[in-house]
Amino acid sequence: MNITQQTIDEFMDNLASKAATPGGGSAAAVMGAMAAALISMVANLTIGKKNYATVETQMQDLLNKSENLKITMLDMIRADIEAFDLVMSAYKLPKATIDETNNRNQAIQVALKTATDVPLQCAEACRSVIQLSHLAAQIGNKNVVSDAGVAVLAAQAALRSAALNVYINIGNIEDQDFTKSREKKLNLLLEGADKQTEEIYQLVKSKL
């Protein structure tokens, strides 16, 4: 069963349990998905309103983007678990002979690279959501501007959480070209994100 078919109660109990998955990576994806969903909510409550007729096209475009990001991040809840489980399985491979040890090391390195790319994709989607929440707060229905505010906070927390999951995997990867390229990508995604979030948060507060 896909994890997003679990009830919220079940998911929370599984998150809290001593099972290694779901963990912080999945929680980050849930936050990201909620952020995207809240942008959709703002768009859905703006589209079709007489007072917001002039921004109708922009809101429709916003909705398309936020719904796509929501789907992407819901899928990452599952992808993060699979990637983490792959790492755990690789570590459990036999290492009695030199061949086995080499094979195990290679499997670990491959798994760690996947486990780095999943949170990196999550970080990328979150940065997009931060961008979208700016437009939602600026021109969306003022009655639900606080939802755009919650969206940007959730997206920021998800982005920084995803970053932690990139760091933790990168630390064990031997391929320096890989780690450097991923660190560079991550730094670009983080650059200015906190400042942008703060600006949107203050914009929301000023409209309450």
Place this chain on the structure above:
Amino acid sequence: MNITQQTIDEFMDNLASKAATPGGGSAAAVMGAMAAALISMVANLTIGKKNYATVETQMQDLLNKSENLKITMLDMIRADIEAFDLVMSAYKLPKATIDETNNRNQAIQVALKTATDVPLQCAEACRSVIQLSHLAAQIGNKNVVSDAGVAVLAAQAALRSAALNVYINIGNIEDQDFTKSREKKLNLLLEGADKQTEEIYQLVKSKL
């Protein structure tokens, strides 16, 4: 049906829809509940480990607290919806006569007060989770320290989100004694929370 019995997929679709609830208040409570659940995860993966025998009692205490906060915040997902629906219902009351208008105004004021207290309680629980995540990051199983990091970020985002929901309701409440006392309480909960979160985040990063 209680909302936490919805699947994650269903909840996300409902959050994104044009229905007024669930909205940002429930999303904040979900973030807070995930933060508490991640603290439980760290505690559960520390308790019983030989290398962490000296912190066993502290971890057991941490787990009790985080599980209670998880339950509290799961309940707030529902409570926020009910409080918001109460406000909406009050606004829909008839106002054809003076009596009706007075009755409606009174109902709105009562509903807004409840709708202020729910996010305030959420903010209080989130501040406690931030506190707990410090201990989890400090003395919990180092292998899952990134989960303590995600916990503190989720709790901070939930706290600031809850604050937005307090502000939005306070703006329409006439009872100045009430608004002042709630603002004072909120400010105390927000005070130093961002700084504390940043310190815990940096502590986590230093351990990765």
